[in-house]
Amino acid sequence: MRVTWRDYVPATPEGRSFTVISMINAIGSGLFLAASAVFFVRSVGLTPVEVGTGLAIAGIVGFLTTVPIGTAADRFGARRTLIVLQLWRAGGFAALCLVHGPVGFTVVSCCLAAAEAATQPMTQAVASATVAGSDRTRTMAIIRTVRNVGFSVGALLAAPLLAADSIWAYRSIVLTTAVVFVASALMLTRLRVGGADAVQRKVGPLAALKDFRDWRYLLLTGLNGVLNLHVTILAVGIPLWAIGSTSMPAGLLPALILINTLMSIALQVPIARAAETVGGAARALRLGGLAMVLCCVALAAAEGPASAWAAAGVLVVACLLLTFGEMWQATGGWELSYAYAPEDRKGVYLSVFSLGGTGQRIVGPALVTSVVIAAGPAGWLGLAVVFGLAAVLVTPVTRALRATPLVEEGLSS
Template sequence: MDPKAAVRSWLPAGGSARRLVAASFVDSLGTGLFLAGSALFFTRALGLSAVQVGIGLSLTGLAGFLGMVPTGRLADRIGGRNAIVALYLWRGACFVVYPFAHEPEVFYVVAFLIGVAEWGGGPIVQGIVGAVESDTDRVRTMAVIASVRNVGFSAGAVLASLVLAMNSVTAFSALVLVDALTFFAAATVLSRLPATANVRSPRAGKGGAPPTRVRDPRFLALAFLNGVLFLHSVLLAAALPLWIATRTQAPTWVLGALVVLNTALVILFQVRLSGGADDLRNAARRQRWSGWCLAACCLLTALTAEVGPVAATVLIALATVTLTLGEIWQSVGAWRLSYALSPPQSRAYHLSVYELGTSAASAVGPALITWAVAGKGLGGWAALAAGFAAAGSAVVVIAAAAQRGLAPDEPDEPREHAREPHESTRER
């Protein structure tokens, strides 16, 4: 097959979805540039201490947690397209200021403002996908976006390594400004989305105002359990590297190899494994599979402390594969569950509430899991395995109750009200 034709068939057919994919790639390319050089930028270009950098990054996470739901509510009011363009412009402006934030107080303020826009954008993008794609295409489109983001992160990191080799403060600051330009470019791409991407919630007196809070405890429980499963990100970023470096005989190159393996597998299989989660029951099963895979990852990792370097390397590779499968199935299940249970009139708000689970996991997960691994050793890994398996199984039970709670004539996934004319015919 012609490579161009293969890429076209892999991408979503609709123009709106492709704009979202393009903007996500540009965003992730710049973010990969920044993340690869952020440590040197903060310490060498801004002259901040490690403690000050840690405080700023914690403020970024706190801002995301506090601002996510209000941002989602705002998106329902002004429309998803308007909201996401504003957030990208906001992030771009903050990154333009970053190279001048030499004072810790200024750095803290900028980091906090970035956190609001950084964490608030994900649910809004998912809401826009829900508005411009059909029920059967939404999860696949989200999977394409996730794959493209991984490609962008990797490409950005490679490009950053070439710049970092210059070992210049000016080069470090230039990476940040280039990242700012990518946010402005993404905003430009997204500003061309059609009116169907800018659906607003009805105002009071015109169909009723959107709910002021999520009242369904099953929705909140699923959001919490999704946050538990999302701890796979902490396993990859902190727990596995810490364990490998301090408790195994595996060679040090394994630390970088597991990240490369994880990224490659996500790029190759995220879209392929996104099919089949076409209703609440199948979506919940994906999250149960995720829990089982993450449990297997924990148990395989625990075994590495008792074997030699070759066996430890093999076990780490197997643990990385199971972790990646858990990551993919967690996200696939989460996309479908959150779409199915989010009313169209307040979709961005509900998706933001659902995303609080992952935000909380990102905030408390590193301390919790590193304590379990470093303090409890094999017992800690066993406890984590049991927790992941239990969380995945609980999703199936709660999702079944949510399925029964839907009206008999109500689909488990809201149907969109308007579509772009050309998107009704899929190009396959």
């Protein structure tokens, strides 16, 4: 299947505009993430333990508030909700410059976590409304690609400010991030997407949670959350395993992250095209699980070689497999989550689906460090079994979902 530069450009003007907005958001996020750890310690005055505790509490708050905020999208429209969330995030980042100590940091972080956890499903809803159904998955892949580029650009822009090593340099990074989200909100006000402004079902947050009984969709959410563990494996699992249990030099760790980033930028769009075929989305999710199985096997094998370069080679293979698993999982998850969500409850359903990823971020680090890595190669092989089971269950779960009237034509396998 031939891929040209046009495949990296959304088909509609609205899709192209939203892609630019996503790029700007990613630059702001990359700018902040590159400096956040130093900022928390130098400007807010926290210890590493206080940072970890505050962020853990914030993660739980984000998990609990995602679906209630999702009901707002069904009441007021996804685009309007996303505008409010961007302004909410801007205010949160500005407030970070005013707090000192763990209590204020935790309160502001909880407010930010609530907005950030709800932003992902709202982004998916708005992005999908900018294009026709057949182009939805490709557009989400393009957005993911430009976000990777934006994160990298933001991190590079943070470098000279970090080198200045002053409190106001760190604060300027955070304030710039706030300004970026204000600009994003203003650009969203000019985005004209009728479907993203439609009022769907007016239901209260508690009623939405009480009435959600779609166990098939919850199973899909759980499977996607398990496959989403690639996030923690890349950020935590591979670095700690490589340093503590293999002979690979620590100086090669950035190369693994670079491989992941470059592959995601270059290959996400071509891989997403496969999900536009009949049964492609479910197949992509299964392939994601298979790739993660092989990744875990490679990580288990990386402990064996005594040669530093041999160990590095095995870890590179593991990173390649993980990146393919990440791209397949993202592609399958996007399409299936949207296709099986009822039109009048997109906000609630997409918010529920995002809980799989949010839950993984809460549970994943402890699982990977305290269970998988602590058990050695057997731990990675055990995790491979979990990924394999998730991949196998994709077929019966999607078959059960197809038995409902919610599925869009073209996804049957």
